[in-house]
Amino acid sequence: MIFNPAAGRRRARRRLAGFLERWGNRVTLRPTERPGHAAGLAATATGEGFDVVAAAGGDGTVHEVADGLLRATGGANGPGAGQAGPIFAVVPIGSANDYAHSLQRQFGTSPLDSPAAHAVDVGRLRWTASSADGSDGEERERFFVCCCGAGLAGRVTLESRKIGWLQGVPLYGLAAMRAVRAAGTPAEWTVTHDDAAPVVWPTRSFHLLLGRREGGFLLAPDASLNDGLFDVVRLGAAGRWGMMRMLPGLARSGPPVAHPHVALGRCRSASVESPTPLAVHVDGELALIPENGVRSVRIDLLPGRLRAKVCAVRS
Numbered sequence: 001m002i003f004n005p006a007a008g009r010r011r012a013r014r015r016l017a018g019f020l021e022r023w024g025n026r027v028t029l030r031p032t033e034r035p036g037h038a039a040g041l042a043a044t045a046t047g048e049g050f051d052v053v054a055a056a057g058g059d060g061t062v063h064e065v066a067d068g069l070l071r072a073t074g075g076a077n078g079p080g081a082g083q084a085g086p087i088f089a090v091v092p093i094g095s096a097n098d099y100a101h102s103l104q105r106q107f108g109t110s111p112l113d114s115p116a117a118h119a120v121d122v123g124r125l126r127w128t129a130s131s132a133d134g135s136d137g138e139e140r141e142r143f144f145v146c147c148c149g150a151g152l153a154g155r156v157t158l159e160s161r162k163i164g165w166l167q168g169v170p171l172y173g174l175a176a177m178r179a180v181r182a183a184g185t186p187a188e189w190t191v192t193h194d195d196a197a198p199v200v201w202p203t204r205s206f207h208l209l210l211g212r213r214e215g216g217f218l219l220a221p222d223a224s225l226n227d228g229l230f231d232v233v234r235l236g237a238a239g240r241w242g243m244m245r246m247l248p249g250l251a252r253s254g255p256p257v258a259h260p261h262v263a264l265g266r267c268r269s270a271s272v273e274s275p276t277p278l279a280v281h282v283d284g285e286l287a288l289i290p291e292n293g294v295r296s297v298r299i300d301l302l303p304g305r306l307r308a309k310v311c312a313v314r315s
């Protein structure tokens with residue numbers, strides 16, 4: 001069990017205590033020491049042959065453990081349909097716990113020692129590094145399990161890092177308000193879905209979801225973790241006040257279905273090209289910030305690539 005003591009605004013240790021009373025004697029607990037550490041711990045645990053590799057934390061820990069586990073089992077070229085590698089178990093003790101929410105809603109919870117797990121889809125974000133971060137031309141990738149967002153979505157993640165005292169929807173709501181307040185004119189992005197012709201759109205924010213929520217907001221109420229499709233949400237040229245007014249509805253019931261500046265859909269892959277450098281998050285972790293100088297990314301879905309389950313923290 002890879003445990004992030006900094007998750008849940010440092011409430012993680014307390015939240016995990018009861019769980020460890022029940023399972024502690026059957027768990028090898030490996031706390032993370034710094035951001036990014038969980039991916040390496042997950043790869044090591046996979047190599048050691050553990051049947052289950054658990055992420056005890058929030059969505060950032062889930063992201064890092066899943067990314068490490070996927071890389072250790074062959075990345076995008078690993079066997080499909082969740083055949084290979086350990087079961088990926090989520091023990092939600094973070095603040096938003098978006099992925100745990102989707103797993104629980106679709107499959108229910110399972111005990112840590114149960115062999116029951118579900119083949120779930122995984123996303124793969126790819127880009128070419130730019131000269132801005134000194135590695136011009138290098139191909140990079142990050143896997144994700146719940147959501148990927150670019151544009152305003154990435155800037156909300158950036159803002160959320162500056163707020164230390166809130167959690168869940170209040171945290172990401174405040175971060176969204178700050179990002180919206182600072183938003184400039186929407187840029188014309190070229191977006192391609194699957195094999196369709198590229199479309200040029202003024203875009204503020206672009207989201208691809210496997211799960212239902214992003215930062216506690218219900219962006220894709222009908223998303224399924226194993227349907228082989230991303231749910232797409234694109235926010236176009238909405239004004240600042242229009243975006244602010246959307247936030248309460250997004251927290252409660254999802255994006256408006258008939259809104260002139262909101263486009264919804266589904267796809268298996270997408271590529272995005274922006275005239276300005278992108279901010280992109282994967283599962284709420286920043287993959288790219290504008291300073292990286294990357295203007296185009298590609299996202300693909302790997303169907304059923306992981307076997308996953310969520311455990312109840314209290315039961």
Ligand SMILES: Nc1ncnc2c1ncn2[C@@H]1O[C@H](COP(=O)(O)OP(=O)(O)OP(=O)(O)O)[C@@H](O)[C@H]1O
Pocket residue numbers: 004005006007008009032033034035036037057058059060061062064093094095096097098168284285
């Ligand atoms: N030992 C550590 N010290 C400080 N930060 C850490 C440590 N281990 C991991 N992190 C970082 O902590 C951040 C927050 O973790 P995580 O996302 O799991 O919790 P959360 O923010 O409370 O939950 P959620 O993402 O569900 O809102 C991640 O960016 C992760 O890289």
